[in-house]
Amino acid sequence: MAARDRAFPKRDNEQMDNETYAQPHHIEDVEIQEWLESLDSVLESSGPEVAAEILERLRAHATVSGIDLPFTANTPYANTIPVRLEPLFPGDQELERRIKSLIRWNALAMVVRANREEHNIGGHISTYASAATLYEVGFNHFFRARTPEFEGDTIYFQGHAAPGIYARAFMEGRISAQQLENFRRELKPGGGLSSYPHPWLMPDFWEFPTVSMGLSPLMAIYQARFNRYLENRGLKQATDAKVWAFLGDGETDEPESLGAITLASREHLDNLIFVVNCNLQRLDGPVRGNGQIIQELESAFRGARWNVIKVLWGSEWDPILERDTEGLLVKRMGELVDGEYQKLVVSSGAYVRQHFFGHDERLLKLVEPLPDEALRRLRLGGHDPRKVYAAYKAAVEHKGGPTVILARTIKGYGLGEAGEGKNVTHQQKKLNEDELREFRSRFGIPLNDDDCITVPFYRPAEDSIELQYLRSRREALGGYTPKRSARSKPIAADHDELFKEFTEGSDEREVSTTMAFVAMLRKMLKDPEIGKLIVPIVPDEARTFGMESLFRTVGIYASGGQKYEPVDMNTLLLYKEAKDGQILEEGITEAGSMASFIAAGSAYATHGINTIPFFIYYSMFGFQRIGDFIWAAADMRTRGFLLGGTSGRTTLSGEGLQHQDGNSHVLALPVPNLKAYDPAFAYEIAVIIQDGIRRMYKDGENWFYYITVMNEPYAMPPMPSGVREGILKGMYKYRASANKKAKLKAQLFGSGAILNEVLHAQEILEQKYSVAADVWSVTSYKELYVDAIETERWNRLNPGEKPRVPYVTRCLTDAPGVLVASSDYLKTLPNMISKWMPRRLAALGTDGFGRSEGRVSLRDFFEVDAKFITLATLHELSADGKIDAKVVDKAIEDLGIVKTKPNPVTS
Ligand SMILES: Cc1ncc(C[n+]2csc(CCOP(=O)(O)OP(=O)(O)O)c2C)c(N)n1
Numbered sequence: 001m002a003a004r005d006r007a008f009p010k011r012d013n014e015q016m017d018n019e020t021y022a023q024p025h026h027i028e029d030v031e032i033q034e035w036l037e038s039l040d041s042v043l044e045s046s047g048p049e050v051a052a053e054i055l056e057r058l059r060a061h062a063t064v065s066g067i068d069l070p071f072t073a074n075t076p077y078a079n080t081i082p083v084r085l086e087p088l089f090p091g092d093q094e095l096e097r098r099i100k101s102l103i104r105w106n107a108l109a110m111v112v113r114a115n116r117e118e119h120n121i122g123g124h125i126s127t128y129a130s131a132a133t134l135y136e137v138g139f140n141h142f143f144r145a146r147t148p149e150f151e152g153d154t155i156y157f158q159g160h161a162a163p164g165i166y167a168r169a170f171m172e173g174r175i176s177a178q179q180l181e182n183f184r185r186e187l188k189p190g191g192g193l194s195s196y197p198h199p200w201l202m203p204d205f206w207e208f209p210t211v212s213m214g215l216s217p218l219m220a221i222y223q224a225r226f227n228r229y230l231e232n233r234g235l236k237q238a239t240d241a242k243v244w245a246f247l248g249d250g251e252t253d254e255p256e257s258l259g260a261i262t263l264a265s266r267e268h269l270d271n272l273i274f275v276v277n278c279n280l281q282r283l284d285g286p287v288r289g290n291g292q293i294i295q296e297l298e299s300a301f302r303g304a305r306w307n308v309i310k311v312l313w314g315s316e317w318d319p320i321l322e323r324d325t326e327g328l329l330v331k332r333m334g335e336l337v338d339g340e341y342q343k344l345v346v347s348s349g350a351y352v353r354q355h356f357f358g359h360d361e362r363l364l365k366l367v368e369p370l371p372d373e374a375l376r377r378l379r380l381g382g383h384d385p386r387k388v389y390a391a392y393k394a395a396v397e398h399k400g401g402p403t404v405i406l407a408r409t410i411k412g413y414g415l416g417e418a419g420e421g422k423n424v425t426h427q428q429k430k431l432n433e434d435e436l437r438e439f440r441s442r443f444g445i446p447l448n449d450d451d452c453i454t455v456p457f458y459r460p461a462e463d464s465i466e467l468q469y470l471r472s473r474r475e476a477l478g479g480y481t482p483k484r485s486a487r488s489k490p491i492a493a494d495h496d497e498l499f500k501e502f503t504e505g506s507d508e509r510e511v512s513t514t515m516a517f518v519a520m521l522r523k524m525l526k527d528p529e530i531g532k533l534i535v536p537i538v539p540d541e542a543r544t545f546g547m548e549s550l551f552r553t554v555g556i557y558a559s560g561g562q563k564y565e566p567v568d569m570n571t572l573l574l575y576k577e578a579k580d581g582q583i584l585e586e587g588i589t590e591a592g593s594m595a596s597f598i599a600a601g602s603a604y605a606t607h608g609i610n611t612i613p614f615f616i617y618y619s620m621f622g623f624q625r626i627g628d629f630i631w632a633a634a635d636m637r638t639r640g641f642l643l644g645g646t647s648g649r650t651t652l653s654g655e656g657l658q659h660q661d662g663n664s665h666v667l668a669l670p671v672p673n674l675k676a677y678d679p680a681f682a683y684e685i686a687v688i689i690q691d692g693i694r695r696m697y698k699d700g701e702n703w704f705y706y707i708t709v710m711n712e713p714y715a716m717p718p719m720p721s722g723v724r725e726g727i728l729k730g731m732y733k734y735r736a737s738a739n740k741k742a743k744l745k746a747q748l749f750g751s752g753a754i755l756n757e758v759l760h761a762q763e764i765l766e767q768k769y770s771v772a773a774d775v776w777s778v779t780s781y782k783e784l785y786v787d788a789i790e791t792e793r794w795n796r797l798n799p800g801e802k803p804r805v806p807y808v809t810r811c812l813t814d815a816p817g818v819l820v821a822s823s824d825y826l827k828t829l830p831n832m833i834s835k836w837m838p839r840r841l842a843a844l845g846t847d848g849f850g851r852s853e854g855r856v857s858l859r860d861f862f863e864v865d866a867k868f869i870t871l872a873t874l875h876e877l878s879a880d881g882k883i884d885a886k887v888v889d890k891a892i893e894d895l896g897i898v899k900t901k902p903n904p905v906t907s
């Protein structure tokens with residue numbers, strides 16, 4: 001340690017500043033030598049671990065001593081796996097090359113043919129062309145299928161590579177030539193293939209929708225984590241199954257792509273492998289023309305403690321690198337920016353010699369023996385099966401954390417003049433005759449000059465060695481993939497008993513619908529059949545929703561268990577984390593929580609396990625923030641319940657513009673398989689959840705649910721008889737007017753907490769204005785709307801039949817009087833069903849920006865409270881000529897409505 005004292009001046013006070021170091025200290029060689037020798041002696045006596053520990057401590061000491069040590073998470077621009085550690089390639093490389101070439105051809109053919117058939121139908125050739133080796137090595141050697149005995153690997157295929165995956169399935173005999181012919185034209189007779197991976201459109205094939213860039217990397221991370229959750233909770237056997245996610249290098253710019261990578265390392269997800277196809281290009285041009293995307297990604301992933309494997313150079317480079325004893329070539333490799341590399345791809349061998357190697361005489365010497373053509377054909381790592389195999393093998397064997405493989409490839413590989421490495425290549429869909437012949441020759445496709453320009457699909461004979469080999473490889477890996485099937489055992493019970501208590505009312509006790517839901521959740525968690533299947537998911541809002549008691553009862557999932565004594569150890573509401581904890585407390589990430597929801601809600605297909613996710617969150621941060629994940633969940637046929645908590649623009653008081661949600665029910669409209677409810681009472685929630693569990697998990701229907709719950713406390717009434725069906729269909733009469741004699745009549749519609757305002761208005765109208773009003777609870781405008789448009793369509797297509805009547809129309813056929821609807825959401829919700837109502841509808845709602853105010857003021861501001869509902873009703877009666885306008889004017893005064901108040905829609 002004497003050496004250390006000499007090398008670093010002692011720190012004698014906190015004020016030491018740069019001046020202390022102003023005179024550069026000349027380091028004598030002998031000084032360095034002493035340091036190196038002491039390290040060597042430690043290495044010899046105590047081994048590399050101790051030596052590493054000392055260096056680490058030294059680094060820490062240097063940092064606290066104020067020494068600014070340069071940091072780099074990068075390794076040289078070279079393959080991570082050295083040649084000497086490369087495993088033998090176990091397959092028949094030549095046969096695999098031939099199979100891959102045929103797949104390349106068919107993938108290209110389906111895009112070219114589709115566009116000949118129908119101009120501009122689209123499709124992508126270049127993505128798969130660059131990724132073919134990455135996939136084929138996986139298919140031939142790594143991707144294990146799902147079998148009854150083994151759950152199989154889970155693979156997220158890059159969306160734009162879909163033609164290649166179809167072309168392989170064609171070779172496997174799983175997809176017909178007719179289907180290939182109808183790529184991107186699913187509606188043609190005989191069916192076709194969807195443009196991208198969509199489980200909704202191809203439920204027996206695709207498992208994961210990946211084409212909205214950035215979603216699949218994040219979903220894959222949470223999927224790998226959820227697999228561990230299932231194991232740690234004893235819901236499935238622990239296996240070495242892997243989650244593979246293939247992504248584009250351009251895709252990594254999406255914030256979701258890298259947004260959760262620290263979770264993967266924190267959770268030690270060695271069941272997770274990312275393969276980033278680094279062709280250095282995206283759609284418009286280079287990903288980082290002026291930089292190096294691979295090095296950038298390496299440092300991000302290494303910084304996040306991932307195992308990073310770079311596969312940059314193919315085997316042809318190995319002998320050259322071996323001759324490079326001074327490390328000049330690797331240095332040169334690291335100097336070029338990606339724009340320069342892209343230029344080399346499209347250039348001749350002579351150009352490569354001059355501009356890459358010509359930089360230094362010594363580099364030129366290294367490649368002197370090679371002709372120009374050989375220089376042009378120096379392969380990149382991602383196109384060399386041996387290098388890719390080595391990387392995959394290292395990845396599947398890696399323990400303790402996730403792996404990312406950064407594989408360098410060429411976008412549009414093999415397209416030659418038609419687009420290889422060119423900026424336009426992403427959208428290349430047409431090849432001329434010469435280009436087709438060149439591609440054919442380059443990949444040895446057995447088609448003559450005339451045949452090849454008709455771009456036929458080519459599949460070798462059933463007993464050809466290619467198909468025999470391909471089949472035998474897949475047999476060895478358990479069968480074909482991708483393949484999707486819903487394979488969980490349906491739940492058996494109806495659970496009437498479980499939900500009964502919630503239909504009985506709260507006996508005047510004031511509770512919110514959130515509290516009611518949490519009480520249901522608590523009870524469901526105890527149920528012998530579904531209890532263990534429930535997956536509560538919350539993004540750091542459990543206390544907001546009054547769920548903290550669940551921490552103690554079912555525990556928060558923590559894969560490593562709880563390593564500390566919680567600060568609230570001795571309280572009833574202690575923060576209990578456990579290896580088999582049930583709650584997924586995700587922290588502040590709605591995207592991550594949604595990815596967990598997707599993993600849990602699709603486990604019936606991925607794992608054959610009926611997990612039932614309940615994801616509760618601040619409703620404003622749902623559709624509005626992570627709408628595309630919800631869309632992906634829908635595509636994936638995800639089942640489960642989304643709970644929009646603290647919802648309602650005027651019901652969530654105090655929070656203001658950002659938090660108050662009057663939007664989510666409108667944003668829920670476009671998701672076709674999502675049922676959206678805005679219930680007012682506990683029994684409505686009980687009916688919806690019970691029925692949802694039946695439909696999704698017993699009858700296997702592909703729905704998922706959005707239910708808004710609120711934090712306004714009020715007495716929960718018992719369930720009136722005969723309303724179950726109405727709750728589910730979207731509306732039912734909750735309270736008829738007691739005054740049968742009144743001449744003035746009205747039908748009032750209310751949803752969520754606003755139903756109470758409507759009930760209050762009912763009283764005012766009866767008592768002060770002699771209007772007999774019936775009150776309806778509208779639980780779902782979306783259900784009413786969907787029923788109406790479906791009925792309308794049926795009638796249009798069946799002109800000779802007795803017309804069907806939409807449910808909303810049937811409800812109101814004999815309902816007299818004016819119609820007034822109010823909700824805590826945009827007025828468009830009631831307005832969208834008004835055309836199926838027997839008369840004109842007045843709609844009140846919360847269009848506009850929220851305010852940080854109390855509930856009473858908010859409802860006055862948005863004009864959805866009892867007095868505005870009363871006013872709207874009187875106004876409608878006046879418009880019908882039933883009362884004088886003066887009565888309305890007087891009412892405005894009596895009700896205390898300020899005519900000059902700000903307009904909520906525009907203020
Ligand atoms: C969220 C989203 N934004 C934009 C697109 C349109 N898009 C499709 S592919 C693509 C470029 C992909 O580049 P990269 O990720 O590098 O993949 P490559 O094809 O090069 O392998 C773009 C912009 C998309 N599919 N999703």
Ligand SMILES: [Mg+2]
Binds near residue numbers: 249279280281
């Ligand atoms: Mg790319």
